[in-house]
Every structure is written in C-alpha cells, then in structure tokens.
C-alpha cells in the first residue's frame with residue numbers, strides 16, 4: 411500500500427477520478443482545488459468508501475505564494491508516494507485582448523505549479539528512491555491552439571518537461587508521466603462556454619472518453635513505465651499523425667480554418 415498521494419485540481423473531472431482510483435492504493439490523499447463544497451463531498455465519499463484519510467486543501471494555484479506554501483508543505487512529507495499535477499483550464503480569446511493577469515494566472519497554474527511541486531516532491535522521492543509524478547498535459551500539446559493562446563504552449567511545456575525528467579529520474583526508481591488526454595467528458599469545456607450536450611455528440615475521430623477511462627489508462631501506462639500516456643485508440647492515432655506530419659502542413663490547415671478556429675471545436 412502506498413502512503414500519500416497529492417492531487418491538484420481534484421474537485422472535478424480527471425482530478426476527482428484520480429482521487430477515486432488512487433484511493434484504492436494509497437492510505438492518505440491530499441485533495442487540492444478552490445471549490446470547497448465539492449472537494450469536501452468527494453473527501454467524505456472517499457473516507458466512507460475506502461476508509462482512507464482524505465484532506466481537503468482550498469488553494470488557488472494561480473497565486474505564486476500559494477504554490478510556494480504547498481511546495482514547502484510537500485517537501486516535509488517523507489511519506490509522499492504520488493503527485494498528480496492536474497489542475498488546469500483553457501483561456502479563450504485573442505492574446506493581445508485578454509487581460510495580462512489572465513496570462514499570468516494560466517502560467518502559474520500550468521507551469522509554475524508543475525515546476526515547483528515537482529521540485530518539492532523530488533526532494534522526498536529521491537531520498538526514498540521511490541515515487542511517481544503524473545503531469546497532466548494534453549493532445550493539444552502537439553498542436554498550435556490559436557484561440558487559447560497559452561493552452562497549447564503551456565501543455566507542450568508540461569509534456570516536454572516531464573519527458574526530460576523521466577529519463578533522469580528513472581535512475582532513482584521514480585516514474586514520471588506526461589498524461590495527454592484528448593477530449594474528455596468533464597467540467598472543462600462548459601467553463602469556456604461550450605454546451606457539453608452538443609459538444610460531446612458525434613465527433614468522429616475526435617470522440618471523447620470518460621475521466622474513468624483516461625485515468626485507468628494513465629495508471630496502467632505508469633505501471634508499464636510509459637512516459638507519454640495518450641488514452642484512446644483515436645488519440646494515439648492522431649498523435650502519431652501529428653508527430654509525422656510537417657508543422658508547415660498543420661499551420662496551413664489552421665490558416666485555412668481562419669480566426670474562427672477554436673482548438674476545442
């Protein structure tokens with residue numbers, strides 16, 4: 411039985427599902443997010459169903475001082491087995507029109523939090539010569555995302571950062587994964603104004619998967635030592651194509667789609 415798992419963005423969607431699945435293999439969970447009521451309900455459900463300790467931590471990871479506070483708490487946890495850097499969202503709009511503060515926020519939630527929490531976790535995990543870090547990236551990390559200007563770039567950073575770390579920390583028996591889901595049924599798309607009822611209908615090759623499926627695949631891939639986990643046959647295929655096709659072709663297609671293109675449509 412593993413000891414402590416820490417999950418950012420555990421309130422809903424993929425993060426809440428990580429909490430449910432890691433509750434079967436960990437004694438204690440730290441559940442981090444901003445929506446207190448939902449987190450408390452999840453924690454209570456997990457305590458009742460699995461008899462584990464679940465601690466709710468209300469934290470806004472767009473605030474650098476909050477990230478620092480969580481990082482120093484993590485560094486004290488000699489029992490830390492698993493860290494899931496999952497908190498994330500997409501902004502929607504033109505880069506120069508969005509308030510600069512919004513750009514700083516997404517950089518903090520996606521990049522700063524992932525960097526600092528991984529750094530803190532590795533202090534413990536290298537000492538223990540054991541541990542796992544899952545950083546939630548996206549299939550969008552392989553693509554330009556014109557209507558969500560920092561989403562694709564920050565997710566690409568998360569993926570390549572994880573790939574770099576994974577090689578080094580294999581020597582310490584630490585598994586590091588970049589999880590790259592495609593469309594997944596969560597609160598994510600509603601938050602940027604898309605109607606989930608329309609959105610998750612027939613999407614052909616871009617069909618969506620459940621959080622349960624995505625997390626199950628991620629944890630299976632972690633066991634197998636896969637560094638980049640892409641759940642779903644359709645997204646595996648899309649990622650292979652995106653890796654093979656020259657970027658000039660992808661840019662040409664996106665140019666043709668014009669400014670109305672949203673990465674999520």
Ligand SMILES: NC(=O)c1ccc[n+]([C@@H]2O[C@H](COP(=O)([O-])OP(=O)(O)OC[C@H]3O[C@@H](n4cnc5c(N)ncnc54)[C@H](OP(=O)(O)O)[C@@H]3O)[C@@H](O)[C@H]2O)c1
Pocket residue numbers: 418419420421422423424425442443444445446469470471472496497498499500519546547548549590591592593594595596597598599601
């Ligand atoms: N759904 C998809 O199609 C999809 C595809 C690829 C990748 N992803 C990635 O998967 C991850 C989880 O997203 P999801 O789809 O599960 O969407 P979700 O249901 O909206 O979950 C996002 C989580 O991030 C947390 N979060 C957002 N901003 C935060 C902040 N400032 N401080 C602390 N926590 C914050 C939210 O918690 P609070 O609101 O309580 O703060 C929530 O728990 C994200 O990184 C997303 O980019 C999603």
